[in-house]
Amino acid sequence: xxxxxxxxxxxxxxxxxxxxxxxxxxxxxxxxxxxxxxxxxxxxxxxxxxxxxxxxxxxxxxxxxxxxxxxxxxxxxxxxxxxxxxxxxxxxxxxxxxxxxxxxxxxxxxxxxxxxxxxxxxxxxxxxxxxxxxxxxxxxxxxxxxxxxxxxxxxxxxxxxxxxxxxxxxxxxxxxxxxxxxxxxxxxxxxxxxxxxxxxxxxxxxxxxxxxxxxxxxxxxxxxxxxxxxxxxxxxxxxxxxxxxxxxxxxxxxx
Amino acid sequence: xxxxxxxxxxxxxxxxxxxxxxxxxxxxxxxxxxxxxxxxxxxxxxxxxxxxxxxxxxxxxxxxxxxxxxxxxxxxxxxxxxxxxxxxxxxxxxxxxxxxxxxxxxxxxxxxxxxxxxxxxxxxxxxxxxxxxxxxxxxxxxxxxxxxxxxxxxxxxxxxxxxxxxxxxxxxxxxxxxxxxxxxxxxxxxxxxxxxxxxxxxxxxxxxxxxxxxxxxxxxxxxxxxxxxxxxxxxxxxxxxxxxxxxxxxxxxxxxxxxxxxxxxxxxxxxxxxxxxxxxxxxxxxxxxxxxxxxxxxxxxxxxxxxxxxxxxxxxxxxxxxxxxxxxxxx
Numbered sequence: 033x034x035x036x037x038x039x040x041x042x043x044x045x046x047x048x049x050x051x052x053x054x055x056x057x058x059x060x061x062x063x064x065x066x067x068x069x070x071x072x073x074x075x076x077x078x079x080x081x082x083x084x085x086x087x088x089x090x091x092x093x094x095x096x097x098x099x100x101x102x103x104x105x106x107x108x109x110x111x112x113x114x115x116x117x118x119x120x121x122x123x124x125x126x127x128x129x130x131x132x133x134x135x136x137x138x139x140x141x142x143x144x145x146x147x148x149x150x151x152x153x154x155x156x157x158x159x160x161x162x163x164x165x166x167x168x169x170x171x172x173x174x175x176x177x178x179x180x181x182x183x184x185x186x187x188x189x190x191x192x193x194x195x196x197x198x199x200x201x202x203x204x205x206x207x208x209x210x211x212x213x214x215x216x217x218x219x220x221x222x223x224x225x226x227x228x229x230x231x232x233x234x235x236x237x238x239x240x241x242x243x244x245x246x247x248x249x250x251x252x253x254x255x256x257x258x259x260x261x262x263x264x265x266x267x268x269x270x271x272x273x274x275x276x277x278x279x280x281x282x283x284x285x286x287x
Numbered sequence: 288x289x290x291x292x293x294x295x296x297x298x299x300x301x302x303x304x305x306x307x308x309x310x311x312x313x314x315x316x317x318x319x320x321x322x323x324x325x326x327x328x329x330x331x332x333x334x335x336x337x338x339x340x341x342x343x344x345x346x347x348x349x350x351x352x353x354x355x356x357x358x359x360x361x362x363x364x365x366x367x368x369x370x371x372x373x374x375x376x377x378x379x380x381x382x383x384x385x386x387x388x389x390x391x392x393x394x395x396x397x398x399x400x401x402x403x404x405x406x407x408x409x410x411x412x413x414x415x416x417x418x419x420x421x422x423x424x425x426x427x428x429x430x431x432x433x434x435x436x437x438x439x440x441x442x443x444x445x446x447x448x449x450x451x452x453x454x455x456x457x458x459x460x461x462x463x464x465x466x467x468x469x470x471x472x473x474x475x476x477x478x479x480x481x482x483x484x485x486x487x488x489x490x491x492x493x494x495x496x497x498x499x500x501x502x503x504x505x506x507x508x509x510x511x512x513x514x515x516x517x518x519x520x521x522x523x524x525x526x527x528x529x530x531x532x533x534x535x536x537x538x539x540x541x542x543x544x545x546x547x548x549x550x551x552x553x554x555x556x557x558x559x560x561x562x563x564x565x566x567x568x569x570x571x572x573x574x575x576x577x578x579x580x581x582x583x584x585x586x587x588x589x590x591x592x593x594x595x596x597x598x599x600x601x602x603x604x605x606x607x608x609x610x611x612x613x614x615x616x617x618x
Contacts, residue, residue, distance in 0.1 A: 129418065192422070193449075237562050
């Protein structure tokens with residue numbers, strides 16, 4: 033049961049902690065928190081993830097280059113050389129629903145890195161992006177990224193039932209539950225009694241601590257979180273069973 | 288003139304779908320969903336709500352008031368079954384139509400994910416299977432319900448319908464399509480001939496007269512107003528510096544409903560504050576709401592308070608202040 037909330041805290045604590053977070057650039061980390069040491073932007077987990085190994089032959093002892101490219105726009109684009117999100121992590125789970133294995137979890141390396149980096153923060157004992165909830169974290173649930181096929185080497189494109197998610201820059205994340213179950217949650221329905229808006233506020237803050245994140249889409253009517261008027265947050269009534277993270281175009285918008 | 292035209296169209300549709308339109312009310316009806324799947328209606332004479340209906344569904348949403356004000360529709364969801372972290376049986380929404388006394392008017396229609404009133408007695412809808420995703424469902428059919436008779440007529444559909452509205456101005460349903468290359472975004476279905484045609488429109492949120500439509504850009508607060516006849520943008524960009532668009536603001540006039548942006552302290556570039564969970568009882572701030580007349584480019588009625596979450600017929604909304612409700616009305 034997550035329920036231990038901070039009733040008060042020092043303003044200085046926030047300033048200091050937040051200064052540490054501001055401007056976080058992505059540094060690939062292993063699930064355990066250590067850097068890979070090969071001076072590239074990929075964690076060992078990403079490099080050793082079987083689909084990525086078969087496609088790109090990444091080497092954990094060498095400096096690999098990022099092959100992924102986001103082409104076009106979120107709602108009209110494709111993904112070139114998609115990177116597969118590792119399915120298992122100590123601090124997140126990937127729920128693929130009716131989709132076949134490794135067909136719904138492809139993104140640009142930058143997007144995959146955001147997911148991994150937030151997961152690492154989420155499990156960090158010091159939890160630098162956590163302000164609301166001091167309870168031990170439960171794993172958060174990642175839903176769809178972009179579609180892809182290792183066999184045909186095609187990634188991205190129109191992905192019903194999503195309007196976006198086309199060029200490897202979008203990720204859906206479940207709202208967190210107080211009962212710790214890794215199940216769906218509709219914050220507008222009766223199971224909203226187990227909705228943990230404290231932990232969810234922290235998780236969103238963790239995502240937002242990375243400069244790459246340029247949009248968080250939620251149903252602001254039901255989410256019970258004060259976003260302080262942050263323009264990064266966009267209201268959408270179809271986001272009651274998950275929130276949506278999107279990132280800036282890693283390779284620019286000219287392609 | 289516009290009022291007369293709309294009245295005539297409504298009369299024609301009513302003649303087809305509801306011979307006895309005499310029950311149509313004149314005062315606007317405002318309704319809201321309350322916890323426990325309760326539907327309440329506001330008595331504007333004394334600003335009190337009364338319960339008219341309670342659903343035993345798992346959850347209810349998408350409450351709306353029909354154009355005549357004497358009928359309400361909502362989606363009542365059955366509970367899904369969860370196993371292995373996801374739904375093995377997804378929740379199913381049922382389109383339920385009631386009158387203002389809470390009487391169910393037609394047999395609920397299963398699987399309705401999006402719907403729109405198409406007259407006093409007519410609802411067009413998209414059915415589909417619920418999926419945890421941005422659109423929320425995989426569409427499978429498009430149809431029209433006669434509320435009185437319960438008759439359902441299948442409609443032609445674009446490849447992937449994901450939203451729809453009704454254009455009272457030309458008796459057509461406008462359907463948003465999740466467009467692949469070469470496909471149109473908006474399709475028009477003539478509800479008299481049941482013919483489907485692609486359009487060049489970018490969105491389907493038409494003004495009451497059909498003279499304008501608004502296009503909400505994907506992943507953005509940015510809204511562009513288009514003149515329908517030319518399909519070209521209307522420059523109202525200066526509005527967005529001081530106000531946020533809520534939607535259309537009148538059942539008959541081409542009026543935008545705006546919320547003025549409150550003055551906020553200047554932030555350093557890139558400064559981001561942590562998100563905070565709202566505490567129980569935390570009140571939403573009061574804002575100033577305005578109606579903006581598009582043809583004349585003038586601000587009309589202005590009210591301060593909280594925009595009530597209740598729904599009224601045809602874009603009509605309530606502003607609450609100190610327990611009193613006021614209707615936003617175009618002059």
